[in-house]
Amino acid sequence: MKKQPNFLFIMTDQHRADHLGCYGNKIVKTPNIDKVAATGTRWDRFYVANPICMPNRASIMTGRMSSLHGSRHNGIPLSHDHTTFVELLREAGYSTALIGKSHLQSFTGLPATNAYTPNEKLHTPPTPLRDAFKNNRHGSEYDLEDTTKWERPLAERIDDNFYGFEHVEVATDHGDHAGGDYLLWAKQQHPDFESLVGKENALPFEGMEAPQAWRTAVPEALYSTNWIAQQSEQWLADQTKTDKPFFLKMSFPDPHHPFNPPGKYWDMYDPADMELPASFGKGELPPLVAMREAMENGTDPRDNQSPFAVTADETRNILALTYGLITMVDDAIGRVLEQLETLGVADNTIVIFTSDHGDYMGDHGLMLKLLMHYQGLIKVPFIWSDPTQSADQPLCSELASSIDIASTILARAGVQAYNGIQGRDLFNSEPPLAAIVEEDSQRTMTGFDKPQRVRTVVTERYRMSLRQGEDWHELYDLENDPDEMNNLFDDPDSQSVKHELMETMVRQMIELQDRAPLPAYRA
Structure with missing residues (x-):
């Protein structure tokens, strides 16, 4: 029987595709990720x-759209x-970590933004009947990642099974606010670790002023990126003492904001070398105008998870700091790749790299994510390097989606997928007519008067986004307008294209309707 391959599945957070050397970025240093790309697709x-x-992240784990798995x-x-x-890999004999x-669960411990509101004029059903789902994910088994309750390691609070992972060491949150198992470890290394964390404890700095940016006092050795590499190296060393194939998900919280790379990574890049996006400050869509005005009059706090407008200097500073975070992650990846070589398993380990979503990073003068489906936000890197197979297709321009990751890994592992999986095996199937992107916001943000529901369709040439309850929508010709500055949705000459995209979107959304569960009986 042919030996099953190992998998090293690497994820970053809020990482644009064009913030890697192998994707054409000439400034950020990512030699290790670039090397993976050079040997794969x-x-x-x-x-x-x-x-x-x-x-x-739930879509990656299930191979299903968020409208189906429910984590909207x-x-x-x-x-x-x-x-x-x-879970299927583990059942098939893999060690999983x-x-x-x-x-996959909430980690803030903050109260929900949306709640069931009793109507005093009507009979109110009891709590178990207030949701369409009786198992509405509100029990203690869904509080496992809550940082406010993290008094002992996650591994001690589960039965060796966390969504299929038998070994878990988790870092929550981002930057020097990271918590979870990582924070328990950091406090063991430095009992007064809390004195190093946050803007209030930051080291003095000049020239990098920007929202959510500070020079962290946490040293490189105690930063979450280093911990993840260290623990991954150790787990691999322990795992290779067995004869089981392995699947390791190594997931970095960076380069997500706050922007506080530690040590030498803080000033590794010069803001003066950063180029502003071609679309910087351009665009007259209602939220773009509103966010620019909120920045100018000081009414947008710009210190939370919502998107906000930035100045040119702030953009250059944030880009420089983000590149520092990315290079630190790349250095950590290099250590783990070297460990695979040292342990003698590199020649049978498939290395996969991706991110959960992108970031505006100055596109149209915005920062962070949510609501506006520009390419910098919805297009992410995906790299697959299989040392047992020749890389006869170093670049693939077919449409693909994060729901395809599960199917592709299962197929390569020789494991049959479950009914209802929506993604395709990227190496043994035809690309779809279009990719669908879903978003359901849970709170009102600058530029909007209500939470948004957005559905986007991306084809070989176009991107169209429709919004519930709004009188404006978007359509861009990505071939002639890659920076998405000319909205064609109401353009008289583009109506036939719009109608074709509407049909394509409907057809693709029908294709993505659920096929689970299987019937119990023949009709």
Whole structure:
């Protein structure tokens, strides 16, 4: 029987595709990720199923759209009733491990933004009947990633099974605010670790002023990126003492904001070398105008998870700091790749690299994510390097989605997928007519008067986004307008294209309707 391959599945967080050397960036240093790309296949049209952390991470785990697995936005955990591809790998004999960021459950401990509101004029049903789902994911089994309750390691609070992972060491949150198992470790190394964390304890700095940016006092050796690499190296060393194939998900919280790379990575890049996006400050869509005005009059706090407008100097500073975070992650990846070589398993280990979503990073003068489906947000890197197979297709321009990851890994492992999986095996199937991106926001943000529901369709040439309850929508010709500055939705000469895209979107959404569960009886 042919030996099953090992998998090293690397994820970053809020990482644009064009913020890697192998994707054409001439400034950021990512030699280790570039090396993986040079020995495998790199997709340049790989789209998220949802541009938010929890929903897209759940889509990667299940191979299903967020409208099906139900984790529509942050704050809704992935239900244990949904099968993950990792569970199938484990059942097939794989050792499975998750080291780093999980975010399949909420970690803030903050109250929900949306709640069931009793109507005093009507009879109010009891709590168990207030949701369409009786198992509405509100029990203690969905509080496992809550940082406010993290008094002992996650591994001690589960039965060796966390969505299919038998080994778990989790880092929650981002930057020097990271918590979870990582924070327990950091406090063991430095009992007064809290004195190093946060803007209030930051080291003095000049020239990098920007929202959510400070020079962290946490040293490189105690930063979460280093911990993830260290723990991954150790787990691999322990795992190779067995004869079982392995699947390791190594998931970094960076380069997500706050922007505080530690040590030498803080000033590794000069803001003066950063180029502003071609679309910087351009665009007259209602939220763009509103966010620019809020920045100018000081009414937007710019210190939370919502998108906000930035100045040119702030953009250059944030880009420089983000590149520092990315290079630190790349250095950590290099250590783990070297460990595979040292342990003698590199020649049978498939290395996969991707991110959960992108970031505006100055596109149209915006920062962060949510609501506006520009390419920098919905298009992410995806790299697959299989040392046992020749890389006869170094660049793939077929449309692909994060829901395809599960199917592709299962197929390569020789494991049959479950009924209802929506993604395709990227190496043995035809590309779809279009990629669909879903987003359901849970709160009102600058430029909007209500939470948004957005559906986007991306084809070989176009991107169209429709919004519930709004009188404006978007349509861009990506071939002639790659920076998405000319909205054609109401253009008289583009109506036939719009109608074709409407039909394509409907057809693709029908294709993505659920085929689970299987029937119990023949009709």
